Amino acid sequence: MDLALDVPEPLRGVVEDFLKLRVGGYDCGSPQILALTALLYFSMLPLHNDDRRRQYAMLANAYRLAHLAEQAA
Numbered sequence: 597m598d599l600a601l602d603v604p605e606p607l608r609g610v611v612e613d614f615l616k617l618r619v620g621g622y623d624c625g626s627p628q629i630l631a632l633t634a635l636l637y638f639s640m641l642p643l644h645n646d647d648r649r650r651q652y653a654m655l656a657n658a659y660r661l662a663h664l665a666e667q668a669a
Contacts, residue, residue: 601660615664630665634658 603611615625622629637658644650 601656625664625668627665627669630661630668634661634665637661 617624635658637654640654641651644654
């Protein structure tokens with residue numbers, strides 16, 4: 597699957613800064629943290645079945661994070 601998301605320029609810096617953070621001794625940009633975060637977004641899909649747009653946004657974000665995890669591995 598080839599998924600491309602257009603991230604606005606101002607947000608790219610925020611994302612890059614977040615991925616460089618360390619919280620509780622864990623690197624936020626590590627493949628393990630990114631994969632767990634992707635799973636979190638996948639798990640929220642059934643909880644938001646009242647809003648299809650929100651579900652698509654969460655699904656896209658989950659795929660984006662999974663892709664980042666794969667690249668970081």
